[in-house]
Amino acid sequence: xxxxxxxxxxxxxxxxxxxxxxxxxxxxxxxxxxxxxxxxxxxxxxxxxxxxxxxxxxxxxxxxxxxxxxxxxxxxxxxxxxxxxxxxxxxxxxxxxxxxxxxxxxxxxxxxxxxxxxxxxxxxxxxxxxxxxxxxxxxxxxxxxxxxxxxxxxxxxxxxxxxxxxxxxxxxxxxxxxxxxxxxxxxxxxxxxxxxxxxxxxxxxxxxxxxxxxxxxxxxxxxxxxxxxxxxxxxxxxxxxxxxxxxxxxxxxxxxxxxxxxxxxxxxxxxxxxxxxxxxxxxxxxxxxxxxxxxxxxxxxxxxxxxxxxxxxxxxxxxxxxxx
Amino acid sequence: xxxxxxxxxxxxxxxxxxxxxxxxxxxxxxxxxxxxxxxxxxxxxxxxxxxxxxxxxxxxxxxxxxxxxxxxxxxxxxxxxxxxxxxxxxxxxxxxxxxxxxxxxxxxxxxxxxxxxxxxxxxxxxxxxxxxxxxxxxxxxxxxxxxxxxxxxxxxxxxxxxxxxxxxxxxxxxxxxxxxxxxxxxxxxxxxxxxxxxxxxxx
Numbered sequence: 001x002x003x004x005x006x007x008x009x010x011x012x013x014x015x016x017x018x019x020x021x022x023x024x025x026x027x028x029x030x031x032x033x034x035x036x037x038x039x040x041x042x043x044x045x046x047x048x049x050x051x052x053x054x055x056x057x058x059x060x061x062x063x064x065x066x067x068x069x070x071x072x073x074x075x076x077x078x079x080x081x082x083x084x085x086x087x088x089x090x091x092x093x094x095x096x097x098x099x100x101x102x103x104x105x106x107x108x109x110x111x112x113x114x115x116x117x118x119x120x121x122x123x124x125x126x127x128x129x130x131x132x133x134x135x136x137x138x139x140x141x142x143x144x145x146x147x148x149x150x151x152x153x154x155x156x157x158x159x160x161x162x163x164x165x166x167x168x169x170x171x172x173x174x175x176x177x178x179x180x181x182x183x184x185x186x187x188x189x190x191x192x193x194x195x196x197x198x199x200x201x202x203x204x205x206x207x208x209x210x211x212x213x214x215x216x217x218x219x220x221x222x223x224x225x226x227x228x229x230x231x232x233x234x235x236x237x238x239x240x241x242x243x244x245x246x247x248x249x250x251x252x253x254x255x256x257x258x259x260x261x262x263x264x265x266x267x268x269x270x271x272x273x274x275x276x277x278x279x280x281x282x283x284x285x286x287x288x289x290x291x292x293x294x295x296x297x298x299x300x301x302x303x304x305x306x307x308x309x310x311x312x313x314x315x316x317x318x319x320x321x322x323x324x
Numbered sequence: 325x326x327x328x329x330x331x332x333x334x335x336x337x338x339x340x341x342x343x344x345x346x347x348x349x350x351x352x353x354x355x356x357x358x359x360x361x362x363x364x365x366x367x368x369x370x371x372x373x374x375x376x377x378x379x380x381x382x383x384x385x386x387x388x389x390x391x392x393x394x395x396x397x398x399x400x401x402x403x404x405x406x407x408x409x410x411x412x413x414x415x416x417x418x419x420x421x422x423x424x425x426x427x428x429x430x431x432x433x434x435x436x437x438x439x440x441x442x443x444x445x446x447x448x449x450x451x452x453x454x455x456x457x458x459x460x461x462x463x464x465x466x467x468x469x470x471x472x473x474x475x476x477x478x479x480x481x482x483x484x485x486x487x488x489x490x491x492x493x494x495x496x497x498x499x500x501x502x503x504x505x506x507x508x509x510x511x512x513x514x515x516x517x518x519x520x521x522x523x524x525x526x527x
């Protein structure tokens with residue numbers, strides 16, 4: 001059964017119900033996709049339980065068939081409340097509580113994702129069709145914000161490489177560019193001049209294909225909250241948080257290093273790579289230490305956010321002070 | 325009028341009491357140290373700007389007695405600035421002076437913040453009647469440091485945010501107008517002829 005109902009979770013445990021108006025629509029769509037999947041041969045191929053839906057406005061949608069703890073850590077997880085109340089998502093305002101307050105009105109269904117550029121199979125997908133063929137995985141990652149705070153977050157997602165391979169990138173594809181939704185009517189921050197909208201980000205092809213890089217669609221076993229980048233966001237755990245672009249509508253294979261929102265706003269402070277690096281300070285503050293949300297004292301920041309064993313080889317021979 | 329001063333005192337203290345209340349009842353965000361830092365910082369700047377607004381208001385309205393509240397606002401600015409600094413040094417940095425001292429030297433926004441605070445110290449100390457009498461004319465001169473302190477405070481705010489929009493720009497603009505008022509007032513037409521208490525149009 002694709003539809004997983006979780007009536008035991010009260011909306012009051014999660015957040016105000018106005019945030020969930022959009023979920024009703026999403027559910028309808030996911031339900032439709034479920035029927036289609038169950039009817040077609042795809043169902044067998046994809047395990048069918050990629051996307052699942054929960055009750056009417058007020059309850060969160062549970063995701064079914066998640067392979068648990070594909071990557072995890074023995075550190076204490078941040079709580080759902082912490083992860084969903086303290087966010088940087090300038091599309092909804094620059095305050096940490098602005099996303100939780102204003103993101104509810106964003107409609108995330110239907111959600112289309114365009115994949116194009118240097119690839120053999122450019123296409124536009126409905127989100128559920130894009131995700132359906134793949135096994136959802138739980139990935140518990142540290143997230144280190146460039147502002148020197150951090151969290152441990154149990155994401156649900158799929159390796160980005162799975163999505164990218166499906167489009168069959170050509171040899172010319174050396175970088176991947178990502179674009180966030182542009183919809184000022186539902187994203188009030190886009191009416192302010194803080195950044196250039198839509199927000200864009202980019203990865204080098206090898207970074208994008210790295211097994212740690214995921215496209216997240218869930219958190220704590222349920223669909224993403226809007227303030228966390230619903231319905232689909234990037235998570236690149238060894239880079240500062242702003243690289244993990246939210247609410248993605250376009251993935252484009254390009255042959256040049258793409259411009260990214262923050263490096264365009266302040267090139268001297270935010271580079272393309274933006275790997276977590278305690279030895280390279282932000283020009284205005286130190287990156288040597290961080291505050292883990294929920295902890296009192298600061299802790300030392302780890303090179304590549306502690307993922308050096310897996311990713312340091314990507315940057316062998318590069319001067320990371322120069323390519324910050 | 326006897327009740328005005330306690331009322332003003334209560335208003336100026338209210339943001340602090342509200343912060344304490346939020347802290348004790350779990351109403352702060354999941355990063356409470358940041359909340360305390362931002363709240364004490366913004367109120368230090370606000371009361372500093374209110375202090376600097378007293379003279380323009382007095383000149384424009386002719387309301388002379390407003391001057392008696394200036395010291396209180398100034399001292400509240402200092403009170404919030406002290407809390408702000410203590411929050412940074414004790415709560416945020418955990419007294420790790422090996423990080424704090426390089427911060428003060430290397431980080432322009434912290435240099436500016438420390439400058440703003442340091443300049444307020446002599447002003448707070450010499451705010452008593454005794455010091456005003458003792459310093460005489462020099463008191464006026466010394467207290468002009470408040471302009472530099474306020475400018476440094478605005479820079480501190482501007483340099484801290486990731487993209488300079490909104491709030492810090494508004495505060496800098498308010499400071500700019502308060503300072504511009506003083507310059508314009510000094511060079512106003514008939515500046516010599518009219519008394520300082522004369523009403524002028526807002527032009």
